[in-house]
Amino acid sequence: LKIESAELLVVRLPLKFRFETSFGVQTEKAVPLLVLRGGGLEGVAEGTMEAAPMYREETVAGALGLLRDVFLPRILGRTFANPEALHDALGSFRGNRMARAMVEMAAWDLWARTLNVPLGTLLGGRKEQVEVGVSLGIQPDEAATVDIVRRHVEQGYRRIKLKIKPGWDVQPVRATREAFPEIRLTVDANSAYTLADTGRLQALDEYALTYIEQPLAWDDLLDHAELQRRLRTPLCLDESVASAQDTRKGLALGSGGVINLKVARVGGHAEARRVHDVAQAFGVPVWCGGMLESGVGRAHNIHLSTLPNFTLPGDTSSASRYWETDVIHEPLEAVNGLMTVPTGPGTGVTLNRDFLPRVTELREEFHP
Ligand code: OSB
Numbered sequence: 001l002k003i004e005s006a007e008l009l010v011v012r013l014p015l016k017f018r019f020e021t022s023f024g025v026q027t028e029k030a031v032p033l034l035v036l037r038g039g040g041l042e043g044v045a046e047g048t049m050e051a052a053p054m055y056r057e058e059t060v061a062g063a064l065g066l067l068r069d070v071f072l073p074r075i076l077g078r079t080f081a082n083p084e085a086l087h088d089a090l091g092s093f094r095g096n097r098m099a100r101a102m103v104e105m106a107a108w109d110l111w112a113r114t115l116n117v118p119l120g121t122l123l124g125g126r127k128e129q130v131e132v133g134v135s136l137g138i139q140p141d142e143a144a145t146v147d148i149v150r151r152h153v154e155q156g157y158r159r160i161k162l163k164i165k166p167g168w169d170v171q172p173v174r175a176t177r178e179a180f181p182e183i184r185l186t187v188d189a190n191s192a193y194t195l196a197d198t199g200r201l202q203a204l205d206e207y208a209l210t211y212i213e214q215p216l217a218w219d220d221l222l223d224h225a226e227l228q229r230r231l232r233t234p235l236c237l238d239e240s241v242a243s244a245q246d247t248r249k250g251l252a253l254g255s256g257g258v259i260n261l262k263v264a265r266v267g268g269h270a271e272a273r274r275v276h277d278v279a280q281a282f283g284v285p286v287w288c289g290g291m292l293e294s295g296v297g298r299a300h301n302i303h304l305s306t307l308p309n310f311t312l313p314g315d316t317s318s319a320s321r322y323w324e325t326d327v328i329h330e331p332l333e334a335v336n337g338l339m340t341v342p343t344g345p346g347t348g349v350t351l352n353r354d355f356l357p358r359v360t361e362l363r364e365e366f367h368p
């Protein structure tokens with residue numbers, strides 16, 4: 001695994017829908033992409049950090065600075081035994097897992113292409129298709145909620161996740177459950193509640209939710225454990241799990257019964273696999289979360305989801321839901337709630353170099 005050169009891009013894509021969560025409203029996405037080149041091949045990864053540190057502490061600007069000044073200089077021109085060895089070269093740095101994941105995930109893609117195998121196979125996955133659900137933003141009222149749920153149920157999505165926030169929680173859940181008594185339904189609060197809201201969250205126990213995702217603070221496992229004791233519905237941890245160690249601590253404390261596993265949030269594929277394994281040892285299912293990724297990040301997510309303990313539908317819905325034109329050539333479309341895993345080497349997807357210049361706002365080349 002020789003890293004001969006690198007390319008860093010930031011592209012800006014308009015979202016096809018207005019995505020409202022307890023954080024605020026999103027209508028477009030700045031997508032950082034990292035290309036690592038070696039042996040006539042290239043590996044590509046996507047940064048999932050956002051412009052502002054709302055979800056976790058990382059930002060696009062912070063990641064670009066670190067890649068330029070700290071991470072890329074450590075790996076350019078060097079040869080590594082495998083992607084894990086490359087990641088170890090960044091192993092003495094603290095935090096910034098999404099930024100480090102860009103390097104790690106691009107290295108996995110490059111390595112899988114070098115070995116001429118699909119990334120999922122290299123990671124130890126076996127599925128040819130993965131089950132997917134959909135994450136729906138906050139709607140203006142109950143009728144609009146039921147409407148958008150209906151459209152996605154009709155498209156075959158295997159789980160509906162509704163974003164909630166204090167003051168808009170029981171209402172959309174009750175309306176959706178009354179209209180669709182049988183669907184697999186979940187909610188995601190993106191850390192908008194505190195233990196003082198216990199009553200409001202207990203009210204959700206009536207609606208047979210598969211889980212309640214990240215109700216409490218992004219960095220808090222202890223209060224989630226207390227809340228879990230007060231609820232029948234399993235809690236699903238998202239923001240508050242950044243590593244396999246966090247997973248162990250959270251599950252040992254009883255902070256939840258499900259893990260939303262986002263590969264970039266935990267620092268890349270190797271750590272994601274460790275999170276997957278720790279959860280499995282606790283008898284806890286994982287599912288693959290999303291961050292409104294372009295096709296590059298989406299393809300990485302799909303490959304990771306082929307591991308056996310991904311037993312609940314992920315958030316990796318059809319790319320065409322999000323974008324008029326994606327940054328890759330290949331369509332990533334779910335049919336009847338099943339996403340087919342790309343079969344080519346690596347992620348199996350390739351950058352659309354004709355389209356990219358139209359949406360690129362930053363492009364830098366790096367050499368040893
Ligand atoms: O909490 O899972 C989340 C999007 C951006 C940031 C955080 C989250 C999300 C989503 C969307 O829920 C998932 C997707 O469709 O990619």
Ligand code: MG
Nearest residue numbers: 188213214238
């Ligand atoms: Mg979430």
